[in-house]
Structures are given as C-alpha cells and as structure tokens.
Amino acid sequence: MTTRIGRPLLYTAYEQDMSLLNTPAKRGWTLILGLVAVSLPFLLQDDLLVVMATAFVAAIGAIGLNIVTGYAGQVSLGHAFFLAIGAYTAAALSGDPDSTRLIGFGITSLPIWLLAAGLVAGLAGLIVAPLAARLRGLYLAVVTLGLVFIGEHIFKHWRDLTGGVGVGRPAAVPELFGIQFAVDGATFTKAQKLYLLMFVLLVIFGVLARNLVRSRIGRALAAVRDRDLAAEVIGVDVTRYKMIAFAVSSFYAGVAGALLYVMIGFVEPGSFNLAMSVQYIAMILIGGVGTISGSVLGALFITLLPRVTRELPAVLPFISASSAAGGITVFQVETILYGLLIIGFLIFEPRGLFGIWIRVRNYWKSWPFSH
C-alpha cells in the first residue's frame, strides 16, 4: 500500500477499485466519522441521543425509499404504509401475549421481530410491485398515494392490532442477548443503549444497501431508471427488477418502522399518513437521490431540524414556542423550512447534500488552483 501514497486513484487490482472504501480519503473519513459516532453517547445529553437514534432509524427508512425511487426511479408516496406494516408486525410479535385488548405474541428477541417486520413489509411491497410494472411516473405516485390512505383507514379501525386512534399500543420491545435496550441499565442509560443499537443497525443496513447498489442488481435498477427500453433489450427483466426494488425498499421500510417507535415506546395509528411519506421524500431529495450516504445525511438533517427550530424562540423573539403566545410558531417555521429547503435543493443542488459534499471535495482536490 505504501506505493499508493499520493496516488489515490492508482489501482493495481480490479478488486481495489471495486471495494467500498476505494480511496485513502474515504477510509480516513469513515474512520473519523465512526469514532465520532461511537464517542457521542458519552458527550451528548440523553434527549439529543434519542433524537440521533431516531435519525439513524429514519436513515434506514430513507435508504429503502432511495432504492426504489432514487435507484430504480419508481416514485413512491407509499413509504408510510410500509413503515406502518413493519411497526405493527414488530409491535404485535413482541406484544404482551396476555393482553385482552391487543394482539401479542411475546417474542421480544430483536432479531426475530426485526426480520419479521422487514419480511412482512417486503411481501407487501411485492404485492404492490405489479402496479409499478404497468404504471410509471405520476400515475405510480398516485397509486402509491392511495396505499397510504388505505393503510391509514385499516390501521385506524383494526383496534386489536393498533389500539385505535388516540390510544395506540406499546411499540416493539428491544431485547438482544438478554439486554433490555429500552430501560435504563446500571452502566448505560436507555438513551445511550438505544443510540448505540440504532447506530450499529444503521451501519449494517447501510453496508448491505451499498453492496446491493454496487452489484449487478444495483446497476440493473439504475438501467431501469435511466432507460427501461434499452434495459430490456440488453437482457434486464424490467418487471422483475421493479419487483426487486419494491421488495427491498419495503423490507428496509419495515425494519425502520419496527424500530422507529422503540425510542418513545408507543405507536399511534394516525402517524402513518401522507406527511410521513413526504418527509421521507424530503430526506432523499435533500440528502441526495440515488446515493446511500445521501439518504443518511438527509435523514439526519430532517430529523434534527425540529430539534434545531425548537431553539429558535430563544434567539429570535418574534418566533413563539406555542400557538397560544401569538406570532409565528416553531411548528410553522418548521413547515416553512421544509418547503423552502425542498424547493431550494431542487433548484440549486438537485444532487442534495451529497452534491454539496462532492463540490467541496472537488474544490479541495484542486486547491489552491481554481480549476
């Protein structure tokens, strides 16, 4: 490796070129980010850690949406539906079996309910996928939009599973190797444990997704997105790959849905609405369409945004913390910021935060020369 110092793009084997971290810079940054992420639980307040853990879970969901929308080019507004399926599969599996009010099977082992949540949601994705084979663009978006409303209706009325509107049910219970993650322990607090758990899960699912998109599957998805006729003629079974895209995407959504409510410990059926789908669209648009790291960036950005706007009233007196105080509220500011950010990114940097990173990187590559 010593011969490669100063020649980051010199490859002596195809394998070096194809590896995930194929430049010294990528290896360095990954190491630094990993160290920072692991040390954060000992530096940050518990409430911030919970927000970060939620952001990591959202990132898993955003990766899923990016696979179907960013890579395979199939616009889906139905992500909230698949998140809900994951959330309720996990909650039901790990729920209290003795409860008279709710369905529960008492399986609290995290790998089991997590995998089941992913598989059930993935199966639902497979059932929906044939629609994508026949529709494209806006038509597909409208049909997947319909899914959200059907889902919302079912989840609001299926009381045995969801507990009903305004009541809800306890979320999945995370237990792994005998460790309970959702309660404070002797050495670690609940927030610290959940943060680390979600971080590890994000790394696992992130690496798996990166593997998928650099494989022949990922290339075929991109081919379907860029030119489906040419893809078909060179031997890519377009229908099959649309189905794969939906299945994998929904699997990720199911996993994310199962984990999303572990932090607050509670699932409310009304939360899986169109706004949630739009939020995930915002994540991949702002983070970067068609990139895995962009999905993570976008999810962190969107999830941390409300936490940042909540600090605003202290700095800007015309913004109030609640609607009772009059003036413009933090929630309104948040909604406005969403809109502005989506429009701004679409106009100025369609590649999202990932694109900004590429620009910064290219600037420093040639520094101090401008070209």
Place this chain on the structure above:
Amino acid sequence: MTATETRSPEAEPTATPVLTFEDVVLGFSGVTALNGVSFTVGPGELFAVIGPNGAGKTSIFNVLSGVYRPQRGTVRFGAQNLIGMSPHAIARLGIARTFQNIELFSNLTVLDNLMLGRHHHHPYGVLAALGWFGKARRNELANRRAVEEIVDFLDLAQWRRLPVGLLPYGVQKRVELGRALASEPKLLLLDEPVAGMNLEETEDMARFILDIRDELDVPMVMVEHDMGLVMDLADRIMVVDFGRAIRTGRPREVATDPDVVRAYLGEEHRVVDRP
C-alpha cells in the same frame, strides 16, 4: 473480403443460417411497416439493410429484438423461434443490438454501462449481492475482467470512469457498441452505427466493425445510410422500400439494380464507378 467474393451472386450462405427471417408481416393499425420480408444471415456474415427513411429497417430490428410482435411470419435464431419472446429473453440467447438514437444509461459510467451489457453473464441473486463477499464478488471480478477487454478493444480506457452523458457523440456510439459486445453476442444488430459521425469517426467505427468480424467472428446485421461504408463492408445487402425487400444480393449487384437505383440510390449514384 476475398472469402465473400467467391460466393455466388444472390446465393444464400451455404452453411446453416444463424438467423432466418421469413415472410414477416408487421402492421400498426392500417400502416404496414413490414410486408412479407424474408432474409437469412449466415455464420460470420455482415448483412446490411438499406432503404429510404420509413422503409421498415428499424422495424426489422425491433421484431428481431422482441420489441414488436409481427402479425405473421417466422423469425428463427438457430433453431429457436423468437416470435413471442420478451426482449430480455432474446438478449439472453445472444442477440445484442445498438440503437439509431443512442440508448445508453446516461447517469452511469462507461464501465457500468459495459458491465450492464454482461448482465446475464455470471449472474447472482439479491441475497448474494447484499452480502457481496463470495459469489457476488467473484462474479463481479470475472465480469470486470471481460469488460476491460472490451475497453481495450474499443480504445475506451480514457473515458472509463466518466458518466456517458458527458462524452462526445462519437464516443457514446462506441460505448454503445461496447455494451453490445460485452454481452458476447452470437448475433450483433447495428442500427446506423455511423449516423451523424464525421469522416474520422466513421473510419474508426468501420475499423471496429471489421475487427469484430475478423477477430470475434460475430455475424452482424447492419442498417446504415452511409452507402460508401455499406458497399465496402457488407457481404450481402438487402434493399427495403415500403416494407418490402426489393432486392437482396452482393453489394455490386445491388448497386446496379434498376429498382434499387430508382427507389433509393438515385440515378446520380456513382458507387458502381469505383475501381
């Protein structure tokens, strides 16, 4: 080209044909695109299809690659009947094509486009892809090695890592040829390979086409308007007009045929005068 000179005029290739296109009729509600077209392509043969715009040349290709389904006729590739097969299944049999208007995946790099040409070589499933290590890695490496040979063959090394959307037109045409070649085709369909190219790019492309025939021994069907190129490269030519094949034969005979001159070449054409 000495081998082709020994073939008798008008004769079908003596060996069993690679491709048999027989009495194909294709219509779109009232418009007849192909009206009983028949031809065969022999092993290692370069078969050209010429004719005026709208004569049905690209329709022949679209029938061959399964994009259109003809109302009548048979299309056989070896012993396999192609009619009713989906395009991806036909591609898997070993028929690769390029397009008149470039149909590359413009956001992907040259390498990825070429790798896509090998989509059905060394396949592996979703689970193997997620895990990467093992089968996926091995098969990716095998495909990558094969793709690099295409990169060398077509002189694409300097553009390898660039998204094809950024490349000049002539290079994009070459990448598209590379993508078709990467699939190790048993029959190559070239739809206007030099359309819109300057003289130098045309010469390059002609050299690649000859190399493909001589080194890889792949039979080809080529649609092209550049008569100079067609006359120089093709073993046999079929002239189509209004969905009918009006003449099939060796370049010299076709060029002097009065029907062909009237329908397509025009009275002023001087190909026959070449030494």
